[in-house]
Amino acid sequence: MSTKENAAVSQLLALLEARYAMRVLWALRDGHAQTFRLLQDSVGGITPNTLNTRIKELREAGLVSHGGDGYSLTVSGQDLLKRLSDLQAFAGKWQLGQIKKAAAPATAATAPPSLPPSSPPPSPSPSSSSPPAPSSSPTATPSSSPSAPSSTPPLDTGN
Template sequence: MSIKENAAVSQLLALLEARYAMRVLWALRDGHAQTFRLLQDSVGSITPNTLNTRIKELREAGLVGHGGDGYSLTVSGQDLLKRLSDLQAFAGKWQLGQVKKAAAPATAPSSTPSASASMPPSPAAAQAPAPAAPSVSSSSPAAPSSSPPLDTGN
């Protein structure tokens, strides 16, 4: 990639990295124009000042336009989102992978030998007993307090 191409990509990424910029574009992806208030609701938890700033930046970049019905994507904005359309499919696959990765340690098979199983325990491990876990029973009542009960005056 040439220096000029790198600069263009860097410039676009800087624009898209701005807080809520991608959400604004994503909210407009269906092609229907949205008023400021509707766009604010579509993006969610964005302040009017921040939305105003993002709209201004995206309009200056030629990605968002404003017409009689409200804000919508320009042809360039539509082209960008078309190129990013695989993001939703990728996000679904990625999220599934994250869930599987998080569940993997809990369901890891114990029949596979680990490297540490074939090694003798270290002297420090042999000398230091493992700390005992405190026993907690959810069905037993809490231990009585050593302080006297409060007199409520009843």
């Protein structure tokens, strides 16, 4: 881009970056003229002084005009919003991505990292549902591990 083109883009962005400027243009996008009060309601949260300032700047820039019915976009303002029309589609996709991104840490915090969320938790031992049978042999040694085989012979103590 040339220096002249950069200057034009910078100048337009400076105008559009002003507080509520894009919202004023967006409120007029449907092509229907709006009175000052209706435009203030459409933008929402804007003070009358700020709206007056934005309308003045946008009129001087040739993007908004005032007629008998109220404020509306000029041909240049319509052209600008037409070029920005993909913004709505992009915003919808972007918002879904933000929601998914915000939900991902919450999901990771509630599910164990080694198990998928649909898997049941592992049981401590295969015989956990019924109590172990008492041993009838006085020489059998109890196992210290629930997973150790029960047929382990007694240790020879050397006697």
